Amino acid sequence: MTDRGVDRGAGRPASARRSRTSRERVVRDRVERRQQQRVRQRRRGAVLALLAVTLLLVGVDLTNGLRGGSASGEPTPTPSQAPSRQAAPPPAAGVPTPSLAPSAGESPAPATVVDQGAGTFTVAPGGTGVVGAGKLLTYRVEVENGTNQDTAAFAAAVDRILDDPRSWTATRQVAFQRISTGTPGVTIRLASPKTTDRLCYPLDTEGYTSCRVGNNVVINLARWLTAVPDFAGHLTEYRQYAVNHEVGHRLGHGHMACPAAGQLAPVMQQQTLGLKGCRMNPWPYVNGQLVTGPPVP
Known part of the structure; x- marks a missing residue:
């Protein structure tokens, strides 16, 4: 995988380029089949849920008819009034709560997403001092060209996150430093969805x-x-x-599951795919405590 997104097909024999194209086509076809399967599963789940709600409401109506109406005098809810999801229980006593105050300098307003950038990257210039104590992991920040994103702003955001005392430096076993020259221990790239799919192969990121x-x-x-x-x-x-x-994956940490409903989600939980009853949590450490959960095989 090239560091700067150079077109690896240029200068290669036509047979090699056809081979790469065939492989990408296979990946796209597989992703499409998975998406279609998930759509069917969601539709099937929605139908079953609606059927269950309907049967429940019929049972409530029959019970109210036998009792002469609801004891509370409140009307029986219709399917459109039924809650779409069960509320999570309140946080358990003593569970640390992360700060949800926005970081200074970051705008929460989303911009237009470019689905396919240029495939080449610009390195954020300059660097930082060493933050944290322990084994040094250097990192380089790059932003894909053609995505309308500011390279320096993305680098500054990454710097703030890794420099935060709630991040991985809280282990006191790892330190970070951003560099723009030489060979980094990890390259952190901001890439369009389609470029992400290409760079993440053979992982199936599905543009998401x-x-x-x-x-x-x-x-x-x-x-x-x-x-x-x-x-x-x-x-x-x-x-x-x-x-x-x-970055936790780069440090060797695997996925974790939600420990219990209402608890903080470990940062190594796949929160992008759902909180599974846990509460959102962006940090490995909260109030000086490592937030963990059961390991995912």
Whole structure:
């Protein structure tokens, strides 16, 4: 995988380019089949849910008819009034709560998402001092050209996240430093959805998720600009989560599951795909405590 997104097909024999094109076509076809399967599953689930609600309401109506009406005098809810999801229980006593205050200098307003950028990248100039104590992991920040994103602004956001005392430096086993020359320990890229799919291969990001492959972290532009439904209204926190999660993979941490409903989600939980009853949490450490959950095989 090239560091700067150079066209690897240029200068190669036609047979090699055809081979790459065939492989990409296979990946796209597989992703499309998976998406279609998920759509069918969601539709089937919606039908079953509607049927269950209908049967429940019929049972309530029959019971009220036998009792001469509802004891509370409140009308029986219609399917459109029924709650779409069960509310999570209140937080358990003593559970640390992360700060949800937006970071200074980050605008929560989403911009237009460019689905396909140029495929080449601009390196953020300059660098930072060493933050944290422990084994040094240097990182380089790059932004895909043609995405209408400011390279320096993205680099500054990444710097703030990794420099935060709630990030991985809280372990006191790792330190970070951004560089713009030489060979970094990890390259953190902001890429359009289609470029993300290409860079994350063989992982299947489906134009939606971010990834870490080898020494490369790829942040999906669509997620960076719009977050996900469970982080609605908390774009800054989602950005913090995305960087901490993918860098966590580079540090050797695997996925975790939600420990219990109402608890904070571990940063290594795949919160992009749903909180599973947990509460959003963008940080590995909260109030000096590591937030953990059951490991995902």
